[in-house]
Amino acid sequence: MFPVSCEQNRSTLGEFLAPWPLSVLDVPALRRTGLRPVPVRQFTLKVHSRCNLTCTYCYIYHGVDGSWRDHPPRVSASVMRQTAHRIAEHVRTHELSEVRIALHGGEPLLSGPGVLVDYIRTIRAALPADCALRATVQSNGTLLTEQALDRLAQEGIRVGLSLDGGTPAFNRRRVDHAGRPSWRRAVRAARLLARNPQSYAGLLCTVDVTADPGEVYRSLAALRPPVLDLLLPHGNWSNPPPGLPVRAPEAARTGARGATPYGDWLAAAFDQWWGSRANEGPPPRIRIFSEIIALLLGLPSALEAVGLSPTAAIVVETGGKIEQLDSLKQTYEGAVVTGLDVFHNSFDESLDHPGVAARQIGVAALGVTCRACPVMAVCGGGNYAHRYREGSGFRHPSVYCHDLERLIRHVAAALASATGNERPVPAVSARPPTAMP
Template sequence: MAYCDTLIIKIASRCNINCTYCYMYNLGDDSYKNQPKFISQTTIDEAVKKIGEHCKANNVTKFTFIFHGGEPLLMPKDKFVEMVEKMEMLKNDGITISYSLQTNAILIDEEWCSIFDKYNIGVGVSIDGTKEINDKYRVDKQGKGTYDKVIKGIEISRKYQKGHLGFLSVINLDLDPMAAFQHMKSINALSADFLLLDLNHDTLENEKYDVEKTPSANWYIKIFDKWFSSSEEERIQIRLFDVIIHRILGGLYSIDNIGSGENSVLVLETDGGLEAVDVLKICGDGFTKDNVNINTHNFQDALNAPLAEIYYNSGKYLPKKCLACPVNEICGGGYLPHRYSSKNGFNNAPVYCNDLLKLITHIQNAVIDGMPEELIKESEIQKLTYENALQIIEETLPTIPEPEYAKKLESFRNLEYEVV
């Protein structure tokens, strides 16, 4: 039975900046306009109550809250503390609770740092490479760059907060990847992740992205080679690379955009809506709305909703091309939002299919090159080139029957597409 052990809480549905590529506000979903600016304490009360019930019914002993927005630090500090104190009560039921928060860092001050330390809240900061690139895309409401304000927030955090910051950066193909990597080093990042720009098959053409040339894979590979050749002391943690290597070596660790594990994550909106992952908003206005609300439903209701079920099983509900792919257990079909098209719903390989295949085969071969000869023989692991992998897919694809769940994937297609 599906279960939830991680809840992304949209504690604020507004933001203090206006990133051009933001899936919340600038990619066609306007549902935030009909939602409260902040989540209410009544909704938090109901969420905490039903989380306790859900954990007990499903033997979930560890639960994670991720505070998100919009910009979560827009929430008044006293309301934030009141909310966390309610979540702390779950520990009385024997549930281990952990917290993280994603912010643009502009509003970080000494008092916020004290709150983060008191409740052991891990903080992630969004920043896109160098000042020039960041200020082109991560702008304020007046269109001005935000880099200097973000750096100031980082400095305040490091002065007053005990825990280290993690960093998220959306990759920009206009920025030299080594400049992006060195920038992370220059701000003393200990952990970071570089995210693909959120595209699907409907928006791919607008971005003029050439999937055959695998520009994102080429970008990642330059960073990976430098990162992988670094000493353990010099190497910062890059989640994407860590997960891929873990999967190559037979580990089960997955995240929602890499790996074949279940995605036991739900999103709680400020109006109490319980939904699948928020990036699915790029698929259309109101796309994530399944009419499930924490005030009238429970977590199992949300997990049983059609979109949430597809998201939960996205590493297993793979289209035929992914089933024919020799690295599908590592890739898990990539990120579900990147598979969508109006024509076929989610019954497509992700738009970054070739990029992921090229990156994974490159990393796998680098890992094999670093393994002792005896271990290679014992594990029977073999190198696989990107070109050979493409050939395997081409030869295997005609032999793959349409999976039973294909109708579920296609049920999300836009019916208007067939009329056009």
């Protein structure tokens, strides 16, 4: 169904650019040791592969991978039916009691709410009766109307919005193809969701270190999201994020830390959030903060950005290709490719792809620097995509290594103070990182 030569060329390129894990990680050997894959519970389903905005920092349309051009603009009925069949097959194989479906784009509402409803209905009809389905759609909000929200709500589809702050200035990078700001339409959608909390999944905000963290937090909290995700921009050692100097992964091996702009920003945002808990009623749940707190207390993480819990997520593109998570699209061309599709392959087959397996093996996926780090159990190496370096792959510390340590130690100190514990929180050692050979 798909051009074999194109997939093979991308696979060969990947083995050159990222030998770990693509040509080094021996998945059959892992299976022989008794290590079983974790089944997929989160399915990101692309509904529309184009977007009505052209945000300047978007890694889908302005990143190093241009594969969005290869996908059909809209998902077809046949892809929806076959994807539903494969999800139900996976649920029955692994006896799953719940799956989470995230409808994505591009901008999924370019297809209209009817297509989103049809997709979820098709999946729901295919699932066993004892398997719950939790559905969300991630949107830029510009096309969300009260009528569209009503249709989605009738099918139990909640809506998440992408906003970089609660004022026009913070959203200056979120513009349409004519360069016009999207703020007015996006904030209208946020206010509509705030009036309909049963449909409000939350807000995603990409961190901009030039913006004031306190003002960003307060302006977003005023939109009353139940959940707020503060996302680090997708960068890596070969393509560093804005504000971080070009360095080599070896820089993370020394105890001497330079500037930590993202750690400082998130620490300041944490203070605003932590303080608001006592002063202003229940704040939104900020997942990177709540997950770090959970990890410090010895609980597992439900977020790939921190901790060592296995990732159990996969993407299905508009044409039916099974791909790895979109965050890899800022690493190299074809990094998301698995060579699989829903017409010819099961989701179980995707679990044996080296890139998917690497995100499920915890400490074994980390290099010596991370394994020796005193915050390793909390950091977990950070987001997998942020570890990439051209020519060697993903077995490096995060490009945000020092920023993550800065944030984790800041949260640990606040937690220790709040609990009256003068000793370091158990998951964090008091000693600084030691230099590695």
